[in-house]
Each structure stands twice: as C-alpha cells, then as structure tokens.
Amino acid sequence: MKRTAIIVDSGCDPSPVFIEKYKLNFMGMKIVIDEKDYTDGEDIKKDDFYKIITKAKEFHTAHPSVGYVVKKYEDIVAQKYDEIIDIHFSSKMSGLINTCLLAKNMVPAANVKIIDTESVSIESFLIAEKVVELIREKGWSYEQVMEVLPDIKASAFMQFNVTTLNYLVKNGRIGKAAGLAGTLLNIKPILGVNDGYIAPIDKVRGMSKVYSVIVENAINFLKDRPYNSKVFITYGGENNIEHMKETYNLFLEKQKEINLPSHRLIESRISPTIICHSGPEVFGFAVYGEKEPIGL
Numbered sequence: 001m002k003r004t005a006i007i008v009d010s011g012c013d014p015s016p017v018f019i020e021k022y023k024l025n026f027m028g029m030k031i032v033i034d035e036k037d038y039t040d041g042e043d044i045k046k047d048d049f050y051k052i053i054t055k056a057k058e059f060h061t062a063h064p065s066v067g068y069v070v071k072k073y074e075d076i077v078a079q080k081y082d083e084i085i086d087i088h089f090s091s092k093m094s095g096l097i098n099t100c101l102l103a104k105n106m107v108p109a110a111n112v113k114i115i116d117t118e119s120v121s122i123e124s125f126l127i128a129e130k131v132v133e134l135i136r137e138k139g140w141s142y143e144q145v146m147e148v149l150p151d152i153k154a155s156a157f158m159q160f161n162v163t164t165l166n167y168l169v170k171n172g173r174i175g176k177a178a179g180l181a182g183t184l185l186n187i188k189p190i191l192g193v194n195d196g197y198i199a200p201i202d203k204v205r206g207m208s209k210v211y212s213v214i215v216e217n218a219i220n221f222l223k224d225r226p227y228n229s230k231v232f233i234t235y236g237g238e239n240n241i242e243h244m245k246e247t248y249n250l251f252l253e254k255q256k257e258i259n260l261p262s263h264r265l266i267e268s269r270i271s272p273t274i275i276c277h278s279g280p281e282v283f284g285f286a287v288y289g290e291k292e293p294i295g296l
Contacts, residue, residue: 225289
C-alpha cells in the first residue's frame with residue numbers, strides 16, 4: 001500500500017490538533033520581527049508572537065528558503081514515504097509554491113504533488129481539511145482529490161474585517177481590494193478571497209452592520225449547501241474576540257429562524273503568518289457547505 005505524507009503550510013492556519021490527528025507535516029513561513037527571523041509554528045508560537053509584536057516596530061513574512069523545503073522533503077523520504085502531497089495557501093499571495101516546485105525538482109525521490117488552495121487562512125484550512133479527510137479517512141489518491149478539488153474550493157467561503165488596510169498594502173497582499181485603500185475613515189471593509197487574491201466583498205458603516213452583512217452573506221451561501229456544514233471563527237488581537245462572538249451569535253439566531261442544518265464549529269486564533277499580512281486588528285468568519293456530499 002502506498003505511503004503518503006501530507007504537508008500543510010502555516011498560511012492555511014492548521015491547528016496543532018488537526019496536525020496531530022492526521023499525522024501531518026507542517027511547513028512554516030518565515031516571520032521577520034524587527035529584523036530577527038523566526039519560523040512560524042516552529043520557533044515562535046502564537047501567544048509569544050502576539051506579545052512580541054505589541055512592542056515591535058515592524059514585522060512581515062518571507063517564504064522559506066529552497067534549502068529549508070529540500071530538507072523537509074528529504075526528511076520525509078528518509079521515513080520511507082512513497083509520495084508527498086503538499087498543500088499551500090494561494091500562489092498569488094506568496095512565492096512559497098514556486099519555492100516548493102524548485103525543491104521538488106531537486107528531490108525527485110520525494111514524488112511531490114502540490115495542491116494550491118487558491119485561498120488563505122481559515123478558508124484555506126477548510127479546503128485543506130476536506131482534502132486531508134478524503135486521503136486519510138477515505139483512502140483517496142491525489143488524482144481522485146484533484147477531480148473534486150474545484151467542488152471543495154467552491155464549498156468554502158470566508159469573510160474578514162480589518163480596521164486598517166495598511167498592513168495589506170505594505171505587504172503587497174491588498175490584491176483586488178486596492179480601490180479601498182485610503183478611503184476607510186468611518187468605513188468598515190468586509191474582505192474575502194476571489195481568484196486567489198484578497199478582494200472586497202462590501203464596505204459598511206459601523207460594526208453592527210459588519211456583523212449583519214457577514215451573517216447574511218454566510219446564510220445565503222449555506223442555504224443550498226446542506227451537507228457537511230462547518231463554521232470557522234477566528235480573531236487576531238484580543239479586542240477582536242467580541243466582534244467574532246457577536247457575529248457568531250447573530251449567525252446562530254438567523255440559523256434558527258430559517259432552520260439551516262446544524263454545523264460543526266471551529267474556533268482558533270489567527271496564525272502569525274496571516275497577522276503579518278492583515279495586521280492584528282482582524283477577525284474572520286468562514287463557512288463550509290457542500291451542495292452534494294463530496295467523497296461518498
């Protein structure tokens with residue numbers, strides 16, 4: 001039987017519980033804080049990161065070196081795996097996938113097969129989780145997964161709110177939301193991902209409107225997607241916990257009103273990789289639902 005190793009990167013926001021449950025390998029982006037280098041999830045943890053950046057002048061990401069990825073692949077080959085399925089956040093937001101393609105050619109014995117989620121953060125996680133479930137629980141091959149990957153991607157929908165677009169602009173991740181830059185003042189942007197880029201969904205006045213628009217969009221998305229429903233809520237700085245919970249509580253109210261199917265709730269704090277792009281003043285709300293069961 002073929003032995004398959006799976007890698008998930010830090011831009012997909014995987015939790016330690018998820019990694020342990022499915023015996024995954026983790027690839028961390030490089031985090032640079034005031035010119036000091038760290039590797040997300042390896043030598044800097046979430047709680048430590050949030051404490052450090054309160055006093056930091058500057059922080060950003062850089063993708064790992066080719067040497068780091070080559071060693072990751074070689075270590076897996078040494079464990080007698082037949083192939084590596086390597087899952088990443090959007091190649092349009094980072095050069096990491098290009099680095100992995102270079103490393104793949106340098107370690108042909110690893111038999112690396114790369115999956116681009118074409119998203120980021122909790123939306124990437126929901127896509128990655130489904131891919132991993134199909135491989136680990138259903139015994140699916142990479143080729144089988146690729147056949148349904150468009151359906152999996154279409155089943156995930158993320159929205160997030162930031163108080164400033166400065167971090168997205170500075171780090172070159174503003175994408176299709178560039179038109180909002182410099183126009184915020186009292187405007188609250190609701191952002192998502194479209195075609196692999198950060199993109200605007202709406203712009204409203206006041207946080208209560210942010211909550212209601214996010215919930216309305218999520219409910220509308222799930223209305224005709226009754227299978228395998230999930231909700232993923234997340235936050236950066238601690239003062240965003242309230243925004244996250246207010247949104248989720250409103251979602252629960254609306255869910256009961258229209259009798260939506262029950263869902264599995266996932267909650268976590270946003271990874272350093274993502275915070276370097278968005279800034280700490282952010283919260284996110286993502287949903288997952290399938291029109292027809294995928295993988296039965």
